Amino acid sequence: MKKLLAVTLLGAALTATAAQARDNDTVRIGLNVPYEPMEYKTASGELTGFDVELGNALCQQASMNCQWNEQAWDSLIPSLKSRKIDAIMSAMTINDERRKQLLFSEPYLVQPSAWFAPADSAITATSPEALKGKRIGVQRGTLQDNYVTDEYADANIKRYATADDIVIDIESGRLDLAFLDYPIGKTTMLDQEDKQFKTVGEMVSEPKKYFGDGFGIAFRQRDTTLAEKFNAALDELKENGTYDQLVIKYFGEAALEAAKP
Amino acid sequence: MSVEQLLQTIAGYLNGNDIFTVNTLGMYWDGFVNTVQLVFISLLIGLALAVPLAIGRGSPLKLVSKSIWLYTYIFRGTPLLIQLYLAYYGFAFVPGIQDSWLWFFVQDPLYPALFAFTLNTAAYTTEIFHGAIKSTAKGEIEAARAFGMSKAMMMRRIILPSAFRRALPAYGNEVIFMLHASAIASVVTIMDLTGAAYYVYSRFYAPFPAFIFVAFIYMALSFSIQGFFRHLEKRLLVHLKPNNR
The missing domain is CATH 3.40.190.10 (Periplasmic binding protein-like II)
Incomplete structure (x- = not known):
């Protein structure tokens, strides 16, 4: 019995090292x-x-x-x-x-970050005062999330698990703006033929504290x-x-x- | 003490703590309010819906009882998360809804979540009450008939009061289950307790403090719900207790 146990343990140890x-x-x-x-x-x-x-x-x-x-x-x-x-x-x-x-x-x-909005949106400025009360979509835990949370405290910030969920919600009218890495917004929104989107304001790559x-x-x-x-x-x-x-x-x-x- | 002073006192205690700052605690507090609100409202409406549905579920009319059965079957047979996704992302793409008055409810994540949670808890509660009604002692019903009670009066005076008492422990479980199930609300951007924990976790990359803290809050909530139901049971189920005089 003891022998069997020893053999089994040895076998287990060997497989463990192999896996490692x-x-x-x-x-x-x-x-x-x-x-x-x-x-x-x-x-x-x-x-x-x-x-x-x-x-x-x-x-x-x-x-x-x-x-x-x-x-x-x-x-x-x-x-x-x-x-x-x-x-x-x-x-x-x-x-x-x-x-x-x-x-x-x-x-x-x-790559800079950028603000995206539906093509018919009336929003032109992206200062914290201008976006007071606006619904902004970001991906949870991204630097865009950190930036918006700290600088746009008066906006209504919605945090999503994936960038695709943001696009779905901005399309259906639940968001006023999305704040994303520029190339992602470009591919998922600006380049889509059946969707009408635009960027709002300047590209954002400052302050370095957030945008690195x-x-x-x-x-x-x-x-x-x-x-x-x-x-x-x-x-x-x-x-x-x-x-x-x-x-x-x-x-x-x-x-x-x-x-x- | 004003709110300002209170915040300052709390800030004093939190000195040197990176994660639990006044900001994140504020987030947890908002999450707490949202969770309690969401769960309480959906339970309240769910309960109000479940009583007539439970009576209808035992109706001799096949059309009524079968359609209620189908409803509870669907809502108990699918995950709540799927129901929430359908309510939130699905409704938004019904053609024409964006221009109708319904859009006011659909565009806010709170209402689709309330909708899904309410229908889900109503389905479970219906089955709990239906089971309790069905298990009413035959003797009680016969006695009521012998007194010449009409069906409605029998339901009101005999069946429902005793059924509710018997359903109480199971319903207490459903309430706690609902509290825990509400943790999925954060997937549709509602900042509930779990959403706040997720935020702290992803901002500070600190899973343990963020989630253990929120687990304690959920636990405290569960204990108070349990305490409430134990108190109710003590009062309402006194006749079922062993008589140890």
Whole structure:
């Protein structure tokens, strides 16, 4: 009986190490879908987008085995810290608040935030006074959420789990404005032929306290080697032109200069 | 003490605490008000609906009893979350609704949520009451008939009072269940208790403080509901207690 127990325990220990070894080879990258065009799924269910294509290229360049792991936006950072994933590449803006918790790669894309409204909206100004009492939709836990919560205390702020829910509600007239990363609003609202939307006011990328330094890949603070691998791969992709191709593919030729951090 | 002073005293206690600031506590308070409001109103309307529905559920008219059965079957057979999604996102896309007077109710997340919660709790309460009515002792009914009571009077004086008493413990459970089920209201942007906890969690990346704090609030609410029902049971079910003189 004792022997049997010992054998079973040994077996369990062996499988446990085997499982751990597998985990160490694969870099599990967390992301939140849909966030078109940064990350979304094609009609056939295939995961794609700027982050996904760039991420795959980076992993290939650094000869790493990567695996995408879809999650709710607000569980990404806790998952990273509790080692359920090893990196976050999900249009996450680098800012000081997040730097306290995470280690970031060099920024790989800079995009402003923007206000979106239905085309027939009468709203023209976006100052906190002008938007008093207006219904503003943001994605919960994003820097847009933090900015609006702190600066637009008199507005009626509605927090959604995904960016798509915001589009649905602004379409049905439940929101006056949506405050999103510009490329996401552009793809999900401005570029849709059957929907009538416009941007209101200026693009927003200040103050840096909220809007930070562009999108970065997030790691646990101790994983410096992993971050360096990604940084090196990013430099190589920028040199060999792969990076430029991807920016042009997703944001057009004109965006190339603005997008580069 | 004015509100201002109160806030200052609280701020004093919170010195050096990053997460539970006056701001986030204010958010929890708003969430508390929203949750209690949502649950209380839907329970009240649900209860008012459930009484006639429970009587109708036992009606000899097949059309009446079967359609009420179908209603409770649908609402008890599907998750509340799905019902909430349908009420919130579904109604908004009914053609023409945006121009009608109904839009006032649909555009605010509170009313679709109230609608879904009310119909859901009414369905469960109907079945609870129906079960209690059905289990009325035969002798009581025979006695009532022997007194020459009409059906309506028998229902009013004999069946319903005793059925409500018997349904009380099960209904108390339903109330607590409803409180806990209301935690899904935050998916349609209502800032309820869970919504406030979600906000604190995603802003400070601190799941434990945010959710444990809110769990304690829910627990306190549950205990007060339990206490209330225990008190009611003590008064109303006194005749069912073992007689230990």
